[in-house]
Amino acid sequence: MRPLSEIERNRIEKVRRLREAGSEPYPARVRRTHTTAQALAAFAASPEGKPEAAVAGRLRSIRTMGKATFAHLEDASGRLQIYLRADELGPEMLRTFADLYDLGDFIQAEGYLFATRTGEVTLHVRALAMLAKSITPLPAAKEDEVDGKRVVYSAFDNPEARYRERYADLALNPDVRDVFRARAKVVTAVRSFLDGLGFVEVETPILQPIYGGAAARPFVTHHNQLHQDLYLRISFELYLKRLLVGGLERVYEIGRDFRNEGVSFKHNPEFTQLEFYVAYADYRDVMTLTEELVSHTAQAVRGTMRVAYQGQTLDFTPPWRRVDLNQIVGEASGIDLRQHPTAEGLAGAMREHGHSPTPGATRGKLIESLLAHYVEPSLVQPTFVYDYPRDISPLAKIKPGDPQTVERFEGFVAGMELCNAFTELNDPLDQESRFDEMARMYGADDEDRNPLDEDYLNAMRYGMPPNGGFGMGLDRLTMLLTDQATIREVILFPHLRSREEPRRSASGDVTQPETLGRDE
């Protein structure tokens, strides 16, 4: 427990004094007839009528002038100015307000609405009560004057502090609240789009005895009673496709994936993923669906398919540009992939171009690294890159007539991978040999090697309809649609390193700090 500051000790004393004066600082009941927005609307509807209103919210500013005080009260709908006068409220109540009420307190105020000399609609208060006393002051906003121009600094703009105390961030920064309202709209829009097409929303296990469906390291956990190690899922794919075997033709899931990897502006260890699978469709159909889904969502959230993002305008209007992977990598890197059919040959060509390819990487991995290096950053407008190397896509179906290529595409926007999809492999015998292939390629001790999911093969042997599958990070989509540069701005409580806490020994001395829960 951190020691209380002087201000906090003061405010706790005010809690005591309020109770002493017979006023409960944390009452159970609230009297509220209007939100602040409704109060403003009530006045607009009847400017001469002095409409009555009782509002509740957080005190955000106080301006005292002796026997009169102006203050602003904020609720989820906005702000309302309140006006307290000694001759109306009584000198004792005004005194109580001055002495015992602080910025950040939740209060209720009741009275009538009028317009001040400067035209601001204001509640003329006759009765006032504390709803919840704030002990710790919110990090205060600062405003300053530079060369005669008013500059408003949000005092609470330190990213670390904002993420660690998101509640304070939300309380102080309305834009942050707006981002998360928009995020909720993204999810709603995605759902309503898919529901409208007859998709069934399902939920599949997060705790999985065998993980799979993506190349990523999992988090490991343990079931005590069953003495069983379990993994937090890295994708939904293998479970959702089992459902196609079961006769559900269109399924989707929105939920959390967990990947035990590094953190960056576009990676969080847990993130929200959308996956859907459509029977009797291939990756071309899924491209069209993707364009419609994303443009629909942009329209629903932003009211337009042309969205400003980090100084650029992203145009999600279908159709999106479609480019062949081999061709665009060749053009961008100056390496003609067709002339280097082996991993060794391609690695040699890369070295000639000044790269140091990972030793032992497959040809597919090399191509992917070229894609990431040369192509991905330049794909600002929504673009589908299609036809991927077979060896990095063990769950995708071979392209007819081209055994080294699979029907897979990724969608890129603003230099970032947004989604990944393919014509799903539904041939159980081919799937089994692809798993075997992966096992040989990776070797038994490689952490990226997925364990073989026998039950998945078992399901497929019953017969799986041809289908197209799709995965998209909803955090990243939200970034694009809310103009946020990092994934942390669209996740309420992003992953942070654990704080180092000084530990107290039995004698009460502070011992050497110990690092807890660090990665690696």
Place this chain on the structure above:
RNA sequence: GGCCCACUAGCUCAAUUGGCAGAGCAGCUGACUCUUAAUCAGUUGGUUGUAGGUUCAAGUCCUACGUGGGUCACCA
């Protein structure tokens, strides 16, 4: 994991070649019955991230560590 940068009052930031740690806001006391960056007068608040080192003297220089940010690597 590598490299770079940052860490000073509750918040945002100053502090010359190493030479008495400061300001604004917030807080506290007082004045003020249409203010909204309220205004005016006064005032409290510091182990300069942590631990060592160099020095007559360290916020400043050196080393290690911590935390955060950036970047590279990694991430089918």
